[in-house]
Amino acid sequence: MALGYCAGKLFKSTTEAAVRRKWLIGLGTGSILLFVVVRWINQYGDHAHWSQQRNGLYTFRSFLNTTKYAPSLLYACMTLGPAFLILAWLERVQNKFTAIINIYGRVPFFYYVLHFYLIHIFVVITFYAQGYGSNDITPKSLPFLFRPDTFGFGLPGVYAVWILVVVLLYPLCRWYNRYKSTHSYWWLSYL
Numbered sequence: 001m002a003l004g005y006c007a008g009k010l011f012k013s014t015t016e017a018a019v020r021r022k023w024l025i026g027l028g029t030g031s032i033l034l035f036v037v038v039r040w041i042n043q044y045g046d047h048a049h050w051s052q053q054r055n056g057l058y059t060f061r062s063f064l065n066t067t068k069y070a071p072s073l074l075y076a077c078m079t080l081g082p083a084f085l086i087l088a089w090l091e092r093v094q095n096k097f098t099a100i101i102n103i104y105g106r107v108p109f110f111y112y113v114l115h116f117y118l119i120h121i122f123v124v125i126t127f128y129a130q131g132y133g134s135n136d137i138t139p140k141s142l143p144f145l146f147r148p149d150t151f152g153f154g155l156p157g158v159y160a161v162w163i164l165v166v167v168l169l170y171p172l173c174r175w176y177n178r179y180k181s182t183h184s185y186w187w188l189s190y191l
Helices: 002-011 017-041 056-064 073-090 096-106 108-129 155-182 186-190
Strands: none
Touching: 002 017, 017 073, 096 108, 096 155, 108 155
């Protein structure tokens, strides 16, 4: 998150697109190279070391298997490096899809807060729709409410919920983006 605040300077209106692109390509390439070199050394950057596996594909997967929570140095390098390169490449792409994605980028915290509430509403509705009752609200093995042991979706269901949440929140995000651009309250820059 701190890196995001620092990278924000690259996206100020006073920064030329060519300068921004040069920085993004340099940061992306440098992050990927740092990941490869440090991961190859296999002594620092992540507590889970990679190892030779039964074939090249599994060895490659072991090489990429880094710690996400809490994010290790190598996880940050292997995810932020390509993200910087994609940002440099996508800046020149202007179409309907990028206009829609830009809306989410202008109101990220607003979306972040709303998506938790919307997903929780979906969880409660699905909980009762699957036949669970009020005595199942507090499960025996998990500390989360409305989450019995046999409750949930497979990966296709998770993707469907994700897409549904993104689509359903678009009108609210678009409204809030317009509101932010037409009002100058100090607190709007934080939400």
